[in-house]
Amino acid sequence: MQLIDGKLIASEIKKELAVKSAAIIDKGDRAPHLVAVLVGEDAASQTYVNSKEKACRDVGFTSTIYRLEADTTEKKLLDIIDFLNNDDEVDGFIVQLPLPAHINVQKIINGISPLKDVDGFHPVSLGRMMLGEPTYLPATPYGIMQLLEHSGIETSGKHCVVLGRSNIVGTPLSVMLSRKANPGNCTVTVCHTGTRNLKEIALTADILVAAMGQAEFVTADMVKEGAVVIDVGIHRIEDNSEKGYHIRGDVKFDEVAPKCSYITPVPGGVGPMTIVSLLMNTFKAYNKEV
16 A cells, blocks of 8 residues: 655645746746635635645745635625736635635636636636636646646546545546546546445445545445545544544545555645645646636
């Protein structure tokens, strides 16, 4: 069994971005600029946005965070999005999810210019992805593809089972893995809460991606010997430790890992790659590559 070290791979990519960013600044041009908009006090979202800000500093990007109150109106948020869409000093921006219940998430996503949609959630971005055209790929699936590529994992002709069909991870990842590309060229099965015989299907996977959003959902009896397992989940489990919690993924790591050829840990697997993928998209936006 070999761990797929997302921290290490993300660090290598960040070093490459830092060199490119330094070259831009040395020429007297401004650095790539990523903006995050955070509405409310969700602890996980605040931690995530702070991590993105640190990652920007690490590679020499400019980072700005708009911190808005939880009772911010939908109109005010849309006005901020319109301002960012038209600010030539901003290359890309994200609106951190989840949003408060009174705000229509899809309306907010639709309001972001596809030219600055570095989260890859806009319908235009997703449509271009479906057609195989250049676009900003959703950060977590993009990060998973980078993990597979940098780890030298063969995907062509393999059977990949994706557990989860969200528009953020499962559905776009299934499209990317099925494309005639490297990594890619997989035969993909998407499972979800309504799938019958899910365990039996999972057992056929050469590559198993767990993105169900349920802590330790995948157990050893769902994984065949030698499979590659990618764990997308991240859950805070309360305990009596000093921190008061520990982190678990969607995979029951201790019992699944011995059966795998490769597996991502939680934390330290997919998470760091999500952030670095956002930086990669921002650099593309800066260079007007999409």
